[in-house]
Amino acid sequence: DQQVKQNSPSLSVQEGRISILNCDYTNSMFDYFLWYKKYPAEGPTFLISISSIKDKNEDGRFTVFLNKSAKHLSLHIVPSQPGDSAVYFCAAIYGGSQGNLIFGKGTKLSVKP
Amino acid sequence: DTGVSQNPRHKITKRGQNVTFRCDPISEHNRLYWYRQTLGQGPEFLTYFQNEAQLEKSRLLSDRFSAERPKGSFSTLEIQRTEQGDSAMYLCASNRERTGELFFGEGSRLTVL
Secondary structure (H helix, E strand, C coil), rough: CEEECCCCCEEEEEEEEEEEEEEEEECEEEECCCCCEEEECCEEEEEEEECCCCEEECCCCCCEEECCCCCCCEEEEEEHHHHHHHEEEEEECCCCCCCCEEEEECCCEEEEC | CCCEEEEEEEEECCCCCCCCEEEEEECCCCEEEEEECCCCCEEEEEEEECCCCEEEEEECCCCEEEEEECCCCCCEEEEEECCCHHHHEEEEEEEECCCCEEECCCCEEEEEE
């Protein structure tokens, strides 16, 4: 029973265009959401996060949007760069937990020059 | 390098053998997590330490798995009587706050033949 779902295994985007990665969740008790990026043979690295009391958080080229009523969040990358090519994981923290992250299966983003 | 350090990076073992992985977190982080990642999946939570206390364990952590953090610094994850299904990447992560950025190591890849 996947509580955090990333339904697109892969996404291909042209350099300079917008990349939109989507994530759906089922547990309304999640109170914090994060995006991680992972290159091959490396551990995941933190990208951006959002609290459940907000609907948007922006950091440079990266913006995360949260729609609580739809239990949906998305990561926008504008403009996309070839170095953004990686696997992106959506993750959530369950309210009341010790902070352990529940991850989706990831979306592999390829940015073409 | 003051990041999260894991060793060994790769371990190949025969079924039935015991293996141990070590994680050295970022020195000022009192929270330490172990995750497991298999191909095509996101990282799955195994266990969590705050200082030397193991405060949370996933149901994925069978009785063949044991984790320790004896002095609240480094941690070890031991797998006894390994099975082929244990083949995975074992990731360690640390942070200071429940919703603080989780810093991951590069992982220890286990292959059970």
